[in-house]
Amino acid sequence: MARYICAIDQGTTGTTVIILDDRLKVVGQVNEEFEQIFPKPSWVEHDPEAIWNSTRSTIRRAVAQAGIKPEEIAAVGITNQRETTVVWDARTGEAIHNAIVWQDRRTRGRIQQLADDGHEPMVRERTGLILDPYFSGTKIEWILDHVPGARRRAEQGELRFGTIDSFLLWRLTGGKVHASDVSNASRTLLMNLHTGEWDPELLELFRVPESMLPTIVGNAEVLGEVQGIEGLADGTPICGMAGDQQAALFGQVCYSPGEAKCTYGTGAFLLMNTGDTPVMSRHRLLSTAAWKIDQKMTYALEGSAFIAGALVQWLRDGLGFFKTAAEIEELAGQVESSEGVVLIPSLAGLGAPYWNPGARGVLWGLTRGTTRAHIARAALEAIALQNVDLLKAMEQDLGEELKVLRVDGGASANDLLMQMQADFLNREIVRPQMTDTTALGAALLAGLGVGLFSGFDEIRETWREAKRFSPAMSQQRRNQHLELWEEGLKRV
Secondary structure, three states: OEOOOOOOOOEEOOOEEEEEEOOEEEEEEEEOOOOOOOOOOOOEOHHHHHOOOOOOOHHHHHHHHOOOOHHEEEEEEEEEOOOOOEEEOOOOOOOOOOOEOOOOOOOOOHHHHHHHHHOOHHHHHHHHEEEOOOOOOOHHHHHHHHHHHHHHHHOOOOEEOOOOHHHHHHHOOOOOOOEHHHHHHOOOEEEEEEOOOOOOOHHHHOOOOOOHOOOOOOEEEEEEEOOOOOOOOOOOOEEEEEEEEEHHHHHHHOOOOOOOOEEEEEEEEEEEEEEEOOOOOOOOEEEOOOOOOOEEEEEEEEEEOOOHHHHHOOOHOOOOOOOOOOOHHHHHHOOOOOOEEEOOEEEEEOOOOOEEOOOOEEEEEOOOOOHHHHHHHHHHHHHHHHHHHHHHHHHHOOOOOOOOOEEOOOOHOHHHHHHHHHHHHOOOOEOOOOOOHHHHHHHHHHHHHHOOOOHHHHOOOOOOOEEOOOOOOOOOHHHHHHHHHHHOOOOO
């Protein structure tokens, strides 16, 4: 009997495939990075073929590492970097342009034009989002307007659009299925959050032909069958799909309204389950689809900080502070304070709750005594401090105080960062045993879709706490940090 799940986690800097058994024990795990492309300042692209090749490679290697036969895999789940936009030829499946990544800021002029023309209130009401280059709508429009002949071909039905979930589903099924799950579709500026369908008025506003768009589906149902992929048997069902942050919320078993998690990946993303009703933020947070299971929609409130782990990568690759990202904890721990050094990590604009796409990074408060250790510590503080703004806004929108925040993602393994987070938020921080919760969420959704799990109660029993961080900072010191942070924000 097939009893394993293959979870594909296609992220911003690489692809990870995890093979889990029906008790959610990891038996195989492989990660493969791919090239980041920066054609111009504030432009970020990926080669779709590099994404696809890394996906095929990690599937094959993870299954081999697990030592199982392809026929033993009961289901495939997909989770992905959201908003990243691919447009491809409907006949050949080949992309007509590099993927435009969620971090890309090239369409901020078009966004400003739409805002100046008064469209933001309607967009916010329909989508739960704000007008920002972050989302897919203006990325699609840009590709159609800048690739020769693309708009004509799109209007003739020759092109397809997809976020990465849709692109991978198309490729995994040999071009048979063009679909996107509701969580990813809700990040395009094109889906009506209240109906769960593409909105004709939004399609007209962003000049996107409906023929390009995938069918919107639920998150735990049979979406298609694998065809021609080494390591997987033909006919293996693809049964779970969700954007990375919604998958992490699911993997953290935040199934009740008010439960929240923060994922520390390339960016930092704080999501809170708001139940069956979307909450329209008064503080410029996002309302988004969390998942749709058994035809029931669940929503979430989200705060997005575009730079978190990417800040550590920048110190490693751009400034040569250390050789591996994990070394930042030791370096930052060499000093007990950043001594007034403040780093505002707006390397790709500022996300929620500021939404300033033109913001640049700031390193402020340097003295002759500043060392690499002080800057490294300021970087970790920045990752934690930006979440204070998000949580405050979220609590004000919901009218209640969060008691515990569950954390996951690569940087959640950094104990110093997690203690900073507890101190600055003045909240309990809980880290689970499995911190790859984006992949875990995709696996759980796939398991639900294929019937390996009976429901939410059974899944809740699998979640295990690994470590808890309690606030240990005085209110006076916390206020000092917050005041310096606010002063730094004024300088972007």
